[in-house]
Amino acid sequence: MSLPPKRPSDSYTEMTQVVLPNDANPLGFILGGTVMHLIDIAGAIACHRHTRTLLVTAAVDGLQFLHPIKIGDLIILQATVTAAYATSIEVEVKVFSEETLTGTRKMTSLAYLTFVAIDSQFKRIGIPPLQLVTDEEKRKAWEADARREARLAAKQKFRASAGALA
Numbered sequence: 001m002s003l004p005p006k007r008p009s010d011s012y013t014e015m016t017q018v019v020l021p022n023d024a025n026p027l028g029f030i031l032g033g034t035v036m037h038l039i040d041i042a043g044a045i046a047c048h049r050h051t052r053t054l055l056v057t058a059a060v061d062g063l064q065f066l067h068p069i070k071i072g073d074l075i076i077l078q079a080t081v082t083a084a085y086a087t088s089i090e091v092e093v094k095v096f097s098e099e100t101l102t103g104t105r106k107m108t109s110l111a112y113l114t115f116v117a118i119d120s121q122f123k124r125i126g127i128p129p130l131q132l133v134t135d136e137e138k139r140k141a142w143e144a145d146a147r148r149e150a151r152l153a154a155k156q157k158f159r160a161s162a163g164a165l166a
């Protein structure tokens, strides 16, 4: 049974949080691990909104931290589904800092995550296709295909080396 398609805008998710001392390192900057956690959550929410299924995180692509985000700043995460395959889905998460007193915004990270849809027995399940309308949506999906190929090749390589070490 084919599922009705959904637009990227149907699942778009934005999360905003203030950086508190508990989230920070001794320099007063948000911990990288906290940013990674928030990226996982924002990406998962967008993918849940697309699939309305249980999901597991299958892969997180290389992550850069371009600027520190300090205590008192806002951290803003914008998650957009870029591609949906048979049972897996890619989401782009952009991270910004915003100074509360000036409103100055900087993009600090860009992440791509892949989630796999499963049922309660951990069986992979089909997800709705992504309906691409704008040129930007089509470009993002095309780029997602190339990343997926690279990711699956990297997984094969990792599997082979993990097998050799086991």
Ligand SMILES: CC(C)(COP(=O)(O)OP(=O)(O)OC[C@H]1O[C@@H](n2cnc3c(N)ncnc32)[C@H](O)[C@@H]1OP(=O)(O)O)[C@@H](O)C(=O)NCCC(=O)NCCS
Residues within 6 Å of the ligand: 055, 056, 057, 058, 059, 085, 086, 087, 088, 089, 114, 116, 124, 148, 151, 152, 155
């Ligand atoms: C992710 C997981 C379900 C994949 O299982 P698997 O048997 O290797 O995957 P399959 O070969 O059946 O592939 C299922 C789908 O996932 C995709 N996939 C699997 N691993 C992937 C990876 N590393 N990167 C991108 N896509 C991946 C496949 O391309 C396939 O997509 P499609 O059905 O849309 O074509 C499995 O490795 C797992 O459970 N990992 C642990 C997940 C976890 O604990 N995450 C953290 C907490 S949520």
